[in-house]
Amino acid sequence: MIRYLVLGLAALAPLSAATRNVVPFDSDWRFHKGDAPGAAAVEFDDAAWRAVRLPHDWSIEGPFDGANPTGQGGGFLPSGVGWYRKHFTLAGERAPRRVFIEFDGVMANSEVWINGASVGRRPYGYVSFRYELTPHVRFGAANVIAVRADTAQQPASRWYTGAGIYRHVRLIVTDPVHVDQWATFVAASPSAVLVQTTVVNQSNSPHRVELEISVLDPQGRTVKSLRTAPQSIAAGKQADFKEEIAISGPALWSLESPSLFRAAVRVLEGRTALDDDTVSFGIRDARFEPETGFWLNGRNFKIKGVCLHHDGGAFGAAVPLRVWERRLEALKQIGVNAIRTAHNPPAPEFLDLCDRMGFLVMDEMFDCWTVAKNPYDYHVYFREWSHIDTRDTVRRDRNHPSVILYSAGNEIHDTPKPDLAKEILKGLVDVFHANDPTRPVTQALFRPNVSHDYDNGLADILDVVGQNYRENEIMAAHQQKPSRKIIGTENQHGRNVWVWLRDNAPYAGQFLWSGIDYLGEAGRWPNTTAASGLLYRTGMRKPIAFERQSWWSDRPMVHITRRVAPQGRPETDPGYEAFRRVQQTLFDDWTPASATPHEENVEVYSNCAEVELQLNGKSLGTKSLPADAAPRAWRVAWEPGTIQALCRNGGQVAARDELRTAGAASKIVLSADRLRIVPGWDDLSFVTAQVQDDRGVVVPSAAHQIAFDVAGPGTVAAVDNSDNMSHESFQGNIRSAWEGQCLTAIRAAGAGRITVTAKSSGLAAGSVTLEAR
Numbered sequence: 001m002i003r004y005l006v007l008g009l010a011a012l013a014p015l016s017a018a019t020r021n022v023v024p025f026d027s028d029w030r031f032h033k034g035d036a037p038g039a040a041a042v043e044f045d046d047a048a049w050r051a052v053r054l055p056h057d058w059s060i061e062g063p064f065d066g067a068n069p070t071g072q073g074g075g076f077l078p079s080g081v082g083w084y085r086k087h088f089t090l091a092g093e094r095a096p097r098r099v100f101i102e103f104d105g106v107m108a109n110s111e112v113w114i115n116g117a118s119v120g121r122r123p124y125g126y127v128s129f130r131y132e133l134t135p136h137v138r139f140g141a142a143n144v145i146a147v148r149a150d151t152a153q154q155p156a157s158r159w160y161t162g163a164g165i166y167r168h169v170r171l172i173v174t175d176p177v178h179v180d181q182w183a184t185f186v187a188a189s190p191s192a193v194l195v196q197t198t199v200v201n202q203s204n205s206p207h208r209v210e211l212e213i214s215v216l217d218p219q220g221r222t223v224k225s226l227r228t229a230p231q232s233i234a235a236g237k238q239a240d241f242k243e244e245i246a247i248s249g250p251a252l253w254s255l256e257s258p259s260l261f262r263a264a265v266r267v268l269e270g271r272t273a274l275d276d277d278t279v280s281f282g283i284r285d286a287r288f289e290p291e292t293g294f295w296l297n298g299r300n301f302k303i304k305g306v307c308l309h310h311d312g313g314a315f316g317a318a319v320p321l322r323v324w325e326r327r328l329e330a331l332k333q334i335g336v337n338a339i340r341t342a343h344n345p346p347a348p349e350f351l352d353l354c355d356r357m358g359f360l361v362m363d364e365m366f367d368c369w370t371v372a373k374n375p376y377d378y379h380v381y382f383r384e385w386s387h388i389d390t391r392d393t394v395r396r397d398r399n400h401p402s403v404i405l406y407s408a409g410n411e412i413h414d415t416p417k418p419d420l421a422k423e424i425l426k427g428l429v430d431v432f433h434a435n436d437p438t439r440p441v442t443q444a445l446f447r448p449n450v451s452h453d454y455d456n457g458l459a460d461i462l463d464v465v466g467q468n469y470r471e472n473e474i475m476a477a478h479q480q481k482p483s484r485k486i487i488g489t490e491n492q493h494g495r496n497v498w499v500w501l502r503d504n505a506p507y508a509g510q511f512l513w514s515g516i517d518y519l520g521e522a523g524r525w526p527n528t529t530a531a532s533g534l535l536y537r538t539g540m541r542k543p544i545a546f547e548r549q550s551w552w553s554d555r556p557m558v559h560i561t562r563r564v565a566p567q568g569r570p571e572t573d574p575g576y577e578a579f580r581r582v583q584q585t586l587f588d589d590w591t592p593a594s595a596t597p598h599e600e601n602v603e604v605y606s607n608c609a610e611v612e613l614q615l616n617g618k619s620l621g622t623k624s625l626p627a628d629a630a631p632r633a634w635r636v637a638w639e640p641g642t643i644q645a646l647c648r649n650g651g652q653v654a655a656r657d658e659l660r661t662a663g664a665a666s667k668i669v670l671s672a673d674r675l676r677i678v679p680g681w682d683d684l685s686f687v688t689a690q691v692q693d694d695r696g697v698v699v700p701s702a703a704h705q706i707a708f709d710v711a712g713p714g715t716v717a718a719v720d721n722s723d724n725m726s727h728e729s730f731q732g733n734i735r736s737a738w739e740g741q742c743l744t745a746i747r748a749a750g751a752g753r754i755t756v757t758a759k760s761s762g763l764a765a766g767s768v769t770l771e772a773r
Helices: 319-333 348-357 382-397 416-433 473-480 497-503 545-551 576-582
Strands: 005-007 012-014 019-023 027-031 050-052 082-091 097-102 110-114 117-122 130-132 142-150 170-174 177-179 185-190 192-201 206-217 222-227 230-234 237-246 263-271 272-281 286-289 293-294 302-307 336-340 358-363 403-410 441-445 466-467 486-490 509-511 558-563 599-606 610-615 617-624 632-637 642-649 652-660 669-673 685-692 704-709 714-720 734-736 741-748 752-759 766-773
Touching: 050 272, 050 319, 097 110, 117 642, 177 263, 177 272, 185 272, 192 206, 192 272, 206 237, 222 237, 230 237, 293 576, 302 358, 319 348, 319 545, 319 669, 336 509, 348 358, 348 382, 382 403, 382 416, 403 416, 403 486, 416 441, 441 486, 466 473, 473 486, 473 497, 497 545, 545 558, 545 599, 558 642, 558 652, 599 610, 599 642, 610 632, 617 632, 669 752, 685 704, 685 752, 704 714, 704 741, 714 734, 734 741, 741 752, 741 766
Parallel strands: 302 336, 302 509, 336 358, 358 403, 403 441, 441 466, 466 486, 486 509, 669 766
Antiparallel strands: 005 012, 005 082, 019 170, 027 050, 027 082, 082 142, 097 130, 097 170, 110 117, 110 142, 177 192, 185 192, 192 237, 206 222, 206 230, 206 263, 263 272, 286 293, 558 599, 599 632, 610 617, 610 642, 642 652, 669 685, 685 741, 704 734, 704 752, 714 741, 752 766
């Protein structure tokens, strides 16, 4: 077998002699912001272009500007054309091998060239795609990949999309006889694993091949292995293979124990291995029932979900995996068990993470069909591309055990035209089912009683009926037709919404809007971020998250907040204080703006049977758990000191929380979410800087500008705070505190000790030491 070398700008990377070579292709790209006529040509001079590593989102670099054409939907961040070029070499002589490039996502309207030849265009920025480079690639000589991405036509989205090659890229080299892209599909039950795939023959002669299929358990041990009957594949043709493998007592994939198996497929011709393909999968029994909702592995429980957009706050659309891991850890602690990918397919590694962490996923395709929500959104391409994009996404995602439901769209404005909408929906559902017959399809219906979706047959095209908000309407739709399986696809945070789910067995679950604050859909300038999340965009928990935890978590918990009536108007007073007064009504502190005598509305969130509130050691009374899940509330005459809540079950203290009054700011204290990190793009340590008084209490009014310095093999990957009106850069090393804190994300550039120091005028500096290895 011939060995190949990929030559980047900086180093040689040897390919293995495996039957299939998959090479990460993220490093050593050059980037130009703006159009560059002629940049697809090999001889184009890109020496002055900026060196970048993928994934790369150039829009997040800003600046924020109220005049940017993305408008409030795009968080007032820039858009336009961006070019990328990469020089590489495939060492050796031309051989009977096929070369492909695979993109996990390019935002948006992309076109790709190899050595000056265009190999394809793709308008939808959220889908993965592959192009074959074989006819144009040069072995033993320099090659140039060029990519043009175009988000210039605006407005094009209702939220922040990012811009550029914002997801991973890889190069794939195979034999002419190989497994087709995303062809290997595993349909697993507790008693059998059905493996199917398609082998294509791109050679000039027929080949007679068989498959060796192995199932490996979570520890990597082979459970079963078999060989299929051989098939002859003519030149330019393909053959389908399907085998069922009986298994006994496998470890099931569940939220508590997300066990993952692998199916390894080898293409054999005699004793020669031509290709190999391995996919991860989980064994589980997931289903929806009209009378009882959702079941997983014989257990009936509520889907407690949140909707998430794809941005990672300060990282924009190019999101390191640790950002999502940290966010999902925080959501799981609240009691969240499901994610809706609103309103587009996610990055594939996001689904890998949900597989490993034990989250259920609603995998959504579109925010619009043929009727626009913005002048340049996907409706422009829907007729030509929607079935292709749906097919490719389903084939990419169908082995993920976390995915339990596909969604054909969100709040689609075609539905007032039922003949049009039903034709489109039936076509999409057929594409979903043809490529994955094992998972149901839903849609986030938009005011279905207005467009009569429950009466004209549209809703019943769906396997599971989904509706946004109006819980009484979806329950009425179930009562109208008890055979309907129902789920809330988008829901508000209010207590009555939760009670609708809690107290109605047919109601399978809900997805809150939203789980995390997200860039865009921001309203009026100077706001840049939608503030509907349980978490701030920094991943820090809001007070409202603790109320949700009191309803959704089984672990004893208690949390104290102050509820303050909103005042003022942001359009007349758009500064920091306006945001604090208008957008925020709950505060996790015992340091109100006024220290004069007054009363505070104290809310305590807890799932314990009893909660006692104490102020400076004096009991303010004990209250039992309300049947309607309301918080326990007290009117408290404010005095400085310590307010404490004790949560008791069976008379025993199971949890406690306290707030203390802050004094004058005196120091910065740093804390890292992880003290050990691995060098590389995806791993980070989030270091939080708190402005504290002499007693270690966070000073909520502190807004000091903090500078982060790094010593050792580390860099500042991003800085942020939770202020949705801040226009400070996410790049660099300086960020202002908001509510007394801000953070930085540290990336390791190599092994060794990394010391992070935070400084601000008038405050004692803080530091923390990390280890990279």
